[in-house]
Amino acid sequence: xxxxxxxxxxAMAEAAIRAGLEAYFGYPITPQTELLEWxxxxxxxxxxxxxxxxxxxxxxxxxxxxxxxxxxxxxSSSSPGVxxxxxxxxxxxxxxxxxxxxxxxxxxxxxxxxxxxxxxYNQIVHGGGHGDFHPIVLAPSSVQEAIDLTVLSFxxxxxxxxxxxxxxDGNIGQMMEPAELPPMRPLxxxxxxxxxxxxxxxxxxxxxxxxxxPENEEVTNIRIxxxxxxxxxxxxRYKEYYLDDAEIVIVGYGSAGRISLSAIRAAxxxxxxxxxxxxxxxxxxxxxxxxxxxxxxxxxxxVEMNTGQMLEDVHLAVSKRVPVEFYGRLGGMVxxxxxxxxxxxxxxxEPLSIDADPRQAWMQRLKTMLNLN
Amino acid sequence: xxxxxPPQLVYSRPKSLSxxxxxxxxxxxxxxxxxxxxxxxxxxxLRERTIGVAPVGCSxxxxxxxxxxxxxxxxxxxxxxxxxxxxxxxxxxxxxxxxDGDLASIGMGEIMHVAARGENITVVFINNAIYGMTGxxxxxxxxxxxxxxxxxxxxxxxxxxxxxxxxxxxxxxxxTGYSVRRSLHDPKNVRLAKKAIRTAFEVQVRGxxxxxxxxxxxxxxNWGLTPRQSLAWVEEHMIPVYPIGDYKVSSSIAELKx
Numbered sequence: 228x229x230x231x232x233x234x235x236x237x238a239m240a241e242a243a244i245r246a247g248l249e250a251y252f253g254y255p256i257t258p259q260t261e262l263l264e265w266x267x268x269x270x271x272x273x274x275x276x277x278x279x280x281x282x283x284x285x286x287x288x289x290x291x292x293x294x295x296x297x298x299x300x301x302x303s304s305s306s307p308g309v310x311x312x313x314x315x316x317x318x319x320x321x322x323x324x325x326x327x328x329x330x331x332x333x334x335x336x337x338x339x340x341x342x343x344x345x346x347x348y349n350q351i352v353h354g355g356g357h358g359d360f361h362p363i364v365l366a367p368s369s370v371q372e373a374i375d376l377t378v379l380s381f382x383x384x385x386x387x388x389x390x391x392x393x394x395x396d397g398n399i400g401q402m403m404e405p406a407e408l409p410p411m412r413p414l415x416x417x418x419x420x421x422x423x424x425x426x427x428x429x430x431x432x433x434x435x436x437x438x439x440x441p442e443n444e445e446v447t448n449i450r451i452x453x454x455x456x457x458x459x460x461x462x463x464r465y466k467e468y469y470l471d472d473a474e475i476v477i478v479g480y481g482s483a484g485r486i487s488l489s490a491i492r493a494a495x496x497x498x499x500x501x502x503x504x505x506x507x508x509x510x511x512x513x514x515x516x517x518x519x520x521x522x523x524x525x526x527x528x529x530v531e532m533n534t535g536q537m538l539e540d541v542h543l544a545v546s547k548r549v550p551v552e553f554y555g556r557l558g559g560m561v562x563x564x565x566x567x568x569x570x571x572x573x574x575x576x577e578p579l580s581i582d583a584d585p586r587q588a589w590m591q592r593l594k595t596m597l598n599l600n
Numbered sequence: 601x602x603x604x605x606p607p608q609l610v611y612s613r614p615k616s617l618s619x620x621x622x623x624x625x626x627x628x629x630x631x632x633x634x635x636x637x638x639x640x641x642x643x644x645x646l647r648e649r650t651i652g653v654a655p656v657g658c659s660x661x662x663x664x665x666x667x668x669x670x671x672x673x674x675x676x677x678x679x680x681x682x683x684x685x686x687x688x689x690x691x692x693x694x695x696x697x698x699x700d701g702d703l704a705s706i707g708m709g710e711i712m713h714v715a716a717r718g719e720n721i722t723v724v725f726i727n728n729a730i731y732g733m734t735g736x737x738x739x740x741x742x743x744x745x746x747x748x749x750x751x752x753x754x755x756x757x758x759x760x761x762x763x764x765x766x767x768x769x770x771x772x773x774x775x776t777g778y779s780v781r782r783s784l785h786d787p788k789n790v791r792l793a794k795k796a797i798r799t800a801f802e803v804q805v806r807g808x809x810x811x812x813x814x815x816x817x818x819x820x821x822n823w824g825l826t827p828r829q830s831l832a833w834v835e836e837h838m839i840p841v842y843p844i845g846d847y848k849v850s851s852s853i854a855e856l857k858x
Contacts, residue, residue, distance in 0.1 A: 250687055276688055278687060280713075282709060284677070285710055288673065288681050289680050289687070290684060291674075292680065292681035293685065293688045295671045296688045296689055322672075423685075424651070424669065424689060427649070431618075431666075431669055431670065433664075433669070433670050435671065
């Protein structure tokens with residue numbers, strides 16, 4: 228396949244189709260809508276199921292139903308819509324079904340706006356609805372990676388009977404860049420042995436998320452946790468840039484990671500030894516790899532498009548061995564490379580404290596920059 | 601002396617029901633509704649092609665009492681879940697079994713849109729004018745003046761509004777092929793209810809659109825009545841508010857000989 232100029236939302240939609248998507252249910256919401264629109268044309272053309280649901284609540288429950296049949300199924304939305312889907316995500320997890328969701332994250336809270344954000348980190352990575360489970364969460368930083376991770380999300384969802392979420396900030400959904408789509412996979416798949424399909428000549432099958440006897444729910448939670456431990460052992464993904472001799476390690480995912488890389492290249496030309504650690508799987512999170520980096524690094528800088536939701540995870544990995552600084556833009560604002568370069572220069576030249584609250588200090592710097600003091 | 605006639609089996613469990621005692625209270629008509637569905641699926645030889653969708657409420661364990669494939673939905677979302685199944689497996693028979701809180705309160709959005717789409721599924725709707733499983737709270741179908749644990753002085757329509765008549769509401773939707781109300785309060789009406797359930801599944805088999813059968817049912821425990829008093833209460837109090845009738849029978853369905 229040749230590289231083509233592709234918009235992120237459409238690239239993810241077509242990648243899902245080529246990965247063998249059999250049914251799509253969704254609801255329009257910016258900045259995700261092109262994904263649904265692409266599905267509305269392509270899925271019927273291929274004789275596959277497409278339905279624009281009456282709400283995100285209905286869409287995720289249609290996904291739930293279709294997932295019960297063992298079909299490859301997905302939905303997509305953006306932050307407020309994903310909030311509405313939390314109920315269904317939890318039921319899918321409780322029923323131990325594979326399903327894929329793409330969240331093209333926008334500014335919030337509330338109705339917020341339609342600009343790119345990473346404000347859903349906690350809701351998706353540490354959340355995903357009520358009860359005890361972990362969704363698989365993958366964060367692309369380019370259109371190509373969005374394609375690759377969309378395909379991967381189906382395979383991981385099925386392998387671990389889990390919900391897999393591609394968390395793309397609005398930039399990834401909206402921007403166009405050259406990328407290569409995978410070849411079309413054939414649809415023929417054997418239905419899994421738990422699938423409810425109304426088949427002749429076998430015992431009935433039941434799928435549910437209710438275990439009214441707590442002892443049984445406890446056993447179910449253990450089963451879900453054991454599957455999650457397999458995910459922790461096998462599916463941690465990340466990418467390292469310029470880390471061999473790095474004294475300063477920037478940690479950023481998605482657009483924030485990619486923009487940081489531009490700043491790092493500029494800092495390198497000025498002789499600052501700085502590199503990037505870009506988590507790709509936000510759940511499972513690469514704690515061990517970050518912890519290892521903390522052995523040699525002199526400082527960390529976490530860059531996000533939120534108030535420091537991943538910062539807590541980096542703190543956990545670094546465990547106060549070296550200072551962890553933070554830089555974020557909020558509410559749909561995207562940092563420029565120059566802003567991050569300024570942070571790198573500050574960290575390289577100013578004394579840092581392990582005990583200072585990085586969020587407090589960053590807020591003061593941000594308010595000064597925005598003339599809010 | 602004449603030889604006694606060999607014993608004849610006149611009543612047995614339909615294949616579509618499992619050998620599991622139900623969790624329903626004595627006198628509750630859920631069991632009757634289950635049996636009618638099971639008899640119809642047996643008679644139509646649909647058991648192994650059918651996927652049921654259970655609700656949240658007293659019938660949350662319905663799949664233990666039926667003997668065919670089943671899934672359990674979130675509260676009110678059974679029509680959406682059924683849609684997901686039917687769109688992937690259009691040749692299977694998919695039905696939801698929902699109570700009044702599930703269908704007419706929290707699931708009002710999903711039921712209206714499944715009808716608007718003319719989704720080719722069947723809904724069996726149990727209306728007993730109360731929330732059973734949570735212990736007798738006011739439902740959207742609770743009668744004006746009816747006492748429940750959350751309307752202890754009786755449903756005040758000024759404060760809590762009016763009962764919702766779903767069979768009539770859903771009959772207004774273009775995508776609905778069949779929308780009727782029946783009652784389970786006496787043997788004659790039970791027979792009529794079975795015929796309506798049969799028609800609803802025939803509608804689905806023929807791809808004639810959305811079908812729903814609303815069944816007036818009892819809740820002796822939460823009504824604070826005996827089973828016999830409950831049956832009388834349906835006739836005296838519920839039917840005047842929820843008249844038995846055919847609210848939409850599309851012309852192609854009216855021609856069916858059942």
